[in-house]
Amino acid sequence: MANKSMQIFCDMMASDIQPDATVMVKILGACSELGVLQLTSCLHSYVIRGGFISNSFIGASVIDCYAKCGSLDEAIKVFERSTDKDVVIWSSMFAGYGIHGQARESIKLFHRMVTDSTVCPNKVTFLSILAACSHAGFVEEGIEFFNIMLNEYQLMPESKHYAIIVDLLARIGELDKAMCLINQMQSRVGVHVWG
Known part of the structure; x- marks a missing residue:
């Protein structure tokens, strides 16, 4: 195509x-x-x-x-x-770092965005950051960003966000927590979560 x-x-x-x-x-x-x-x-x-x-x-x-x-x-x-630089440009760069396994750079850029600009992150921003953390195996950082998304920005995660968190929990052997999260969110999650 x-x-x-x-x-x-x-x-x-x-x-x-x-x-x-x-x-x-x-x-x-x-x-x-x-x-x-x-x-x-x-x-x-x-x-x-x-x-x-x-x-x-x-x-x-x-x-x-x-x-x-x-x-x-x-x-x-x-x-x-x-x-x-609007949220679209920033999010694209976060994703670019993630593609190249440079989650640390993606995280540093996120902090630069929230401190040096007036741009407010959105769900796509967090999806890009979470994906970068997942690709690099940054479990704690990924969970921290998920919580920032929920608590600081009051953004409701979508199934793709949950899928990344389930992946991160599974990486550290927290399968019970991953299953608990899936069961809690069963009505809102899609097939992405089951990986």
Whole structure:
């Protein structure tokens, strides 16, 4: 599907049809699925030339694309150059660090966001942080962020959040606690929780 999307995009460009922001987000998503760094770089250049870089969803997609194509350094550069960092941009960078197993950097960036900006984390932010903790095996930190999500930000977790917490509890052999959590939340959780 990603190859087909890229072909349609190339056909659009050859026909002098200019893509809009929605098309750019979709094509960057297709590019991240393909994992071709050179293509990401070309699309990033097009985003800049086309004046799309100020769109936070496109900026976040560029960050995500670089991270998924193996260039965390380029993802960081795009993030740092973003002039209007909203929750979408921040969350994308947290996820990028997580993809590369750099949960500590993701956690440090979270603290930077809450202390140096006016951006308030949302459920996607916490999902990105929890995933980073899970990939790195940071059990205590993951549980701490889950509690911060609940207690400090009063955000109700969704099944994906619970799935990560169940995974973290299982990693430390707390299967009884994991099952208890699943049973308590049975009406609100989906199949993600059962891993």
